[in-house]
Amino acid sequence: MEFTKMQGLGNDFILTENLMKLKRDWPNIAKKLCHRNLGIGADGLILVEPSNIAEYKMTIYNSDGSLAKMCGNGIRCFGKYLYDKRYLQKSEFSVETDSGIKHLVLKIQFNKVVSVQVDMGPPFFEPKSIPVLAQGDKVVDKYLKVIDKGFTFTALSMGNPHAVIFLDEIDNFPVEKYGPLIEKHSFFPDKVNVEFVSVKKDGSLKMRVWERGVGETQACGTGACATLVAARVKGVVNNTAKVHLKGGTLKISWKGENVLMTGPAETVFTGNVTI
Incomplete structure (x- = not known):
């Protein structure tokens, strides 16, 4: 499995593509790969998946194998990954997550992503x-x-x-x-x-x-x-x-x-x- 190790302010992730939506045991794969001593080491595993309602979908598993609905540092890495891998060559796009669609704006300098702004949606208090x-x-x-x-x-x-x-x-x-x-x-x-x-x-x-x-x-x-x-x-x-x-x-x-x-x-x- 090909992967890219990325980080946002030290919050680190393993990104890999699942564009064919393969039914693997992703929770246990996440636990294995995220282990700091026995694996690659990361706070989470992020899957790049297809979406019918946005450009792509981000699915993220925590290092203990649990499914996370959303991750702010992770989605910035996700946006940079899509641009760097040339899946998208525009600075504004949307990403599907398990907590809804998030809109990203990349700041590009000399064809490199230097920062990512994410519309995180509204807070909920109820x-x-x-x-x-x-x-x-x-x-x-x-x-x-x-x-x-x-x-x-x-x-x-x-x-x-x-x-x-x-x-x-x-x-x-x-x-x-x-x-x-x-x-x-x-x-x-x-x-x-x-x-x-x-x-x-x-x-x-x-x-x-x-x-x-x-x-x-x-x-x-x-x-x-x-x-x-x-x-x-x-x-x-x-x-x-x-x-x-x-x-x-x-x-x-x-x-x-x-x-x-x-x-x-x-x-x-x-x-x-x-x-």
């Missing part, structure tokens, strides 16, 4: 659409106790579920301790991605993320979008802000109904593997 077991129209600053520590979180969906937690300081916060416990908390029937966020004096946001089915990663595009939205709902940032992650910085805007995410995507290497 508890059952996230899902989260809570009452009301929105879940803002809801209290949650995990072992010895209490948190307040804001929940929303960006095509996948997020719980955004604001803290004074996150650099030394034990994400690996509390992240998996919140991810699997009974509040969240489908588990949840957890963002730990601090607001900086310059109006930017600093974020660490525990991704559902993966663990702590260098970056999460949908998580950065959820973070900006949650911060805007709380009134602590403007409509546009930089979100600083371990792997780099994303520009996130929420000026109308939809959220726009802009950031880089890079090819690491290509290869061939037996599965």
Whole structure:
């Protein structure tokens, strides 16, 4: 199987083509190939598939084999892949995902993709659409106790579920301790991605993320979008802000109904593997 290893702010993926829609055991293939010691190593496996409603479809499996509906860093890599492989030679196009159609705009310089803007669609706040077991129209600053520590979180969906937690300081916060416990908390029937966020004096946001089915990663595009939205709902940032992650910085805007995410995507290497 031919593959391309790509990354967006250190959030890395294995991309391979499934244009014939072959019925393989993709969950177990993802677990095998994404293993950091026994495989290629990645946060997820992305399939390039045909679509009847967009130019192509992105199907993504997390490193634990679970199916992800959407991935912000992954779809930027997906867009660059389509352009670099000459499947598309235009800067604007649509991609089908399991959370709907996403519109991409590539910034091209000297025939190379330098950044990708993705229209991530609108955020969803209704508890059952996230899902989260809570009452009301929105879940803002809801209290949650995990072992010895209490948190307040804001929940929303960006095509996948997020719980955004604001803290004074996150650099030394034990994400690996509390992240998996919140991810699997009974509040969240489908588990949840957890963002730990601090607001900086310059109006930017600093974020660490525990991704559902993966663990702590260098970056999460949908998580950065959820973070900006949650911060805007709380009134602590403007409509546009930089979100600083371990792997780099994303520009996130929420000026109308939809959220726009802009950031880089890079090819690491290509290869061939037996599965």
